[in-house]
Amino acid sequence: MSKIIKKFFGTLIQKPWDKEQAEIDSYHEGRTFDISNQKSAVIIIFGIATVLFSLIFTGYIYTLPPEQDTGYLLKPNLLWINTIVLLFVTYYFGKINNDLRRSEILQIKRNLIIVGALSYLFLIGQVIFWVQLMKSGNYVSTNTYFSSFYFFTALHGLHLLGGLYFWGKVSSRVIKLKNNQILDEEKNISALSLYWTYLLIVWLAFFLMIYLFNDAFIAWCKSLIS
């Protein structure tokens, strides 16, 4: 990151009108970062999604009901199993990246299918947990603790569905391809892998924040600004 910042400021102090600088600039290939367009798109989406999820969490902290037990969602429940499923997805994407490096075509195809299946399993698990939560009397309108949870997980799920749409497109192409043609899809596959890793980080960050921002901590924060 520090190198990127250094390069960024290095760029901003260039004098494009100077003869010496002009000679250097004229051989510039026109690309700022040596990464694919697909990966660039995923990174930008990370930025947008990070703001989105951060704002939802800010809303959560801002409106958390004082009487609510903030540890309720952290008790042993289906969410932990769903989290393990999501961890497995990232693990299998790691395997796909290794397979790409070793050009193991069959493994790539197999692991891509596993990734999709596990992602759908995660989504189904989420829906089941929602049903369980509602059966226990905690609806989206019960209070802002649960409203934020439903909202956050719904948006996370939508992001996952968006990823699965592109996974479907890439996988359907990859499965039909033979031998080393699959390696042409490397850019798309590694972009997908990056995306899933990000969704895992967001998921873990959400639970970490529920754990950290407990009643006592929020009361302390409010005392600072009141």
Add this chain to the structure above:
Amino acid sequence: MSEDFKDKNIIQAQSSETISGSGSGVSPDMDYVRPAEIPEQDLYHGHSFITKWVFCQDAKVIGVQYFCLATFTGIIGLILSWLMRLQLGFPEAAGFMTAEHYYQFVTMHGMIMVVYFLTALFLGGFGNYLIPLMVGARDMVFPYVNMVSFWMFFVAVGVLLASFFVPGGPTGSGWTLYPPQAILEGTPGSGMGIILMCVSLALFVIGFTMGGLNYLITILQARTRGMTLMRLPLTVWGIFTATVLAMLAFPALLVSAIMMSLDKLLGTSFFMPTILKAGEVLEYGGGSPILFQHLFWFFGHPEVYIVALPAFGIVSDLISVHSRKNIFGYRMMVWAIVGIGALSFFVWAHHMYVSGMNPWFGFFFATTTLIIAVPTAMKVYNWILTLWRGNIRMNTVMLWCLGFIVTFVNGGITGIFLGNVTVDVPLSDTYFVIAHFHMVMGIAPLMVIMGAVYHWFPLVTGRMLSEKLGKWHFWATFLGAYSIYFPMHYLGFIGVPRRYFEMYDSPYMTSAVGMNEFISTAAFLVGAAQFILIFNIVKSLKIGKPAGKNPWKANSLEWLTPSVPPEHGNWGERLPVVHRWAYDYSVPGAKDDFIVQTTPPSEVVHTKVEKT
């Protein structure tokens, strides 16, 4: 590709902006750049009318589509403002209008003008048309996604306008849509109106994100050889930074729109406190209306710069071209654009001084608000210093640019008033605020749009607009706009509140009656004057003087395409190679007073470098 380049193409690029990542085949050396050019883009060329002009993937067509649709919604916004001014100036002639109608018109006018007109026009219109041309690309990097972006915008506009025809009409909660009143009975459009508004905004944000991805990646990753970031015209810098702002600010609008819809539809209470209505406690409780204000203004203030930064960039280029001088302090201009963009995320709560915030917060946000005036003032000085001793062409484009500088300074100075808590509190919710923001983010950017239309119309259509009609259009708009907004400052000082349907029973308001009549008359005339431009466009399309190539003798790449107007793919067989920045005007020793960006050094060996 020039001979110069062919001889030396084994030299690796070493611009310090190039950063290697973890992509395939990369070197650990941070400055290493593979010598190969960016591969040719595979473009989809439409053949039928539908694929060529409707569901088209050419960024230029998409730009024109954005421009036309944004202008259409802008005209609706203009008509709504006429109706509001009719009520305020001549209420006896507006008997058909109820208070509910008035609030609905206020709301829809504000939202349309800020989001669906200015944002869409600057980023969707100019961004799509100019980015690929100015950076030397064949098209946006994801043309299909770009096309979907426009059609999402189209649907968003459709949903927004549909709210005029649902029971209860559109929302009348003010363009800020503050809850709890926005979704409670008693506010016009608190049923389907507010839901459609939220849906439309969500669609707009999703669509814009698709377009924004294209703008950013095209600028960062798809420039032609020799086009470093610091050789980009300031127009591209302005659009680039505004897009970054939009990508970070629009999520706040999306989140608030969705949360408010959930409050309305599912009974959540994100923004709804405990409410007692007619002696009965509503089911809501525990939420915070102030949270909505924070979210809204976290989007709303950067939104001002999402509109302003492209305007800053465009006007810098127009001033440079039409005063035949390099832009004064190019680097400082880039720093100012980036600096303003960054600072714009730390000032949002100056819109909330009267919301009961902690005084230390007010102090913090007043300070950041005043700091943002520094880079902004730098830009104004640099525009004036670019004009200083320039070979100024006093044409229509230049008139709009000068009009912009004056108007922007005017609106900016009143912003310094309102940025201070102690001054803002008494002026809050008065016509002073209306005058301020219309000057700084309404009229000023509009003047840049007009200048840009007169400047780039020859490129888009191959014909010149009439200068005579253009000057009539400018003077009518300029004088008329000042006739509207100068008196509004006075109205604010005497305490006339905004968003009031009528106020003539108040004895202390009588002095405002004549002024309101004057303002309304001016508003009708200024609005009507905009049809001069439409007439000019229609006339010039038919019988306008052919523009030929590069009629303004400009340096930037968009004027250097093999055909005018540019065709799909922009550059014929070969991409241009850039050898210089876009501001070599009146260079000492040069044969002409401009040296285009593709001119290699060998063709202008006797020129001297101008310091800037």
